[in-house]
Amino acid sequence: MRRTTAATCAALIAALIAALGAGCATSGTSETEQADANAPAAITWWSTGGDDESAAFQKAADLYTRSHPNVTIKVQTLAWDDAYAKLLAASTSRSGPDLISGGMTWTIQFGLRGGMVDLRAYGIEQLQAQAQPAQWKSAVSPDGTIYGIPLDMSTVALYYRTDLFEKAGIKEPPKTWEELTTDIGKLKKSGVKTPFSIDWGNLDWIGYFNFLYQAGGAFYTPDCKPSLDTPQAEQALSYWIDLHRKYGAPTDTVTTSDALDQGIAMVYGGNWNALGIDTSKPEMKGKWAIAPLPAGPAAPTTFIGGRAVGVTSYSKHIQQAADFVKFLYTDEAVDAVTAESKARNVSYIPPRPDKVADSPFTPEHAAVFAEIIKTGAAAPGCPGWDESASDVAKQFQAAILGKADVKTALAEAAKVMERNAG
């Protein structure tokens, strides 16, 4: 009797799974029927970021509508915290926005799973000449498909307290690694408790990225083999560790404005801080400046991130949406977004290096960002990098916190990258 009941239960479960399987198997990728290209099109763009950024992009959208009266574009904001989950839900249900923008690799990740359109079919390559080369490369998927293109840029600068520099007798910001550590010593001597900290990329692979490329290394070889077993990779990690353990950089992350306000003399911070410090810390006005990161033994390379924009494969207006993406690189679109960003105090760096000098920062700050971007490098676009990034960062954390030596940490990180490369 008991055996019969067990068998019945097993059969029921099997039936349930099979039934559900049959039910679910129908959901999946399918071609979305396209609306008539001449009929009115209402395009929705889910833009990851803040409301002010969406309002700035809306200006470009309105300009496009002016020249294409049949097409209306509505930009809707997704907060960074839950954007990824919402975009995934939209992809799963194959209903949602026509355009999405978010982290640089997001369009690739959704694209490789069938959620985005290959924009090469719509002549998107013609924009490559206008873009920052490294950033463009990082937006292209490993197989060459273009699921999204850079929408804007973000980068890292050295924020420093001019008053503390003066007190320590330092005339200008450090230009090399040696000068950075020398200045840390001078600042310490002058009474600064914490001379240096890292905001963007602290204990993360982005933090290491700057040192690695400045030392002449890279995460991968050009043919996408992990390349962390080099003397450059070791030199970069040793220097980064020293900044924490020998020169007192905090392992806990302090935001740039708070760090400067607390009397930390130098901070590696993201470009978005440049517009916020005087507003959030009015007492800091006139006491800080920015400069490019100190160069390493090989180069002054700095990390460039940003957001990518692409067209979803479930859009009914792919042609119009792709055409609008191209429009975003025109002078008038970039100028409109820049003007609105200026009005709303949004730290927008356009994806076109020739337009960075006009970005909404002060002319001095815009000039610094333009200089940084000239030698900027972007995240590796190699297969498996996205899956590896957090585990790689953990190896660096172990080295900084003294739980692994440099060689072991790098070897373990390389193993992770190799495993995920497939």
Next chain:
Amino acid sequence: MATHAAAPRQRWRRYGTSYLMLLPFLGLFAGFLVWPLANSLYLSFTKFDGVNAPRFEGLENFRRLLFDDDRFRHALGNTFIYVVASVGIGTLLSLGLALAFNGSSWPHRIMRTIFFLPSVTSSIALMLLWKWIFNPGDFGLANTVIAWFGGRAVEWLATPGLTVPILVLMSVWGGMGYGMVLYVAGLNTIPQEYYEAARIDGAGTWQRFRRVTLPLLRPVTTYVVVTGLIGAFQVFEAVYIVFRGTNNIGGVLDSGLMIVPYLYDQGFTHFKLGYASAVAWVLFLIIFALSMVNLRIGRALKEL
């Protein structure tokens, strides 16, 4: 035969209206709970990236999860330590507070309200507050207090050894007020005669507590522990808001990685929705088994 046919009709006449009134709830329950649960059970046997159709893989997700996944084991270990510490300390402190403030005087009522406040405050707001308290540098409250006594600032959120203790502290502080209210209700149901009888028999304060209060509070304790266990196993916001880094949900060196944040990480940042579903079902089985053990222990103690 006629009686057999009449019985369902009679039952329908008697309960039909009630069943009809239950229908809207049953519809919602089936649509928004049973169906997603059944779907997630199915997905746990598949490889599903959220975009392409799921591919049936049998028990592969469970095999990988239980035998090949070091990160899951790490999350499981962290979660067990967190659950034991937060439920254990939380229950003891709840009982202590209830014993201290179970009267009907105004000071007791005010104290109970104060301790209960975190339970009715938005958990997101509370977590942001904790993040501010443990902010590094001079303006974080914890470091400010340390500085008053001449101590050195502590890097609270970037010291792996402090992560679980901080999570336990946040959980205990936020949950003990709720447990206290339940214990106060339990204490008020204990007839005073029992205490009087114990006193006449010569029982001291400790003996009265051990032999009268504790045994009679057993149903409340079981409830507090079981609901505490369920809540603690599902900890998410605290890790996500306070410890999440740019690329890593579990904080420095995954020191705060728990099962639900790991599930979220797999499902919503790595596109492994089938695998994440398997994690969810393993979590369900763990909670179910522990709750059963707890209820059995409660029943066994009652029979002693």
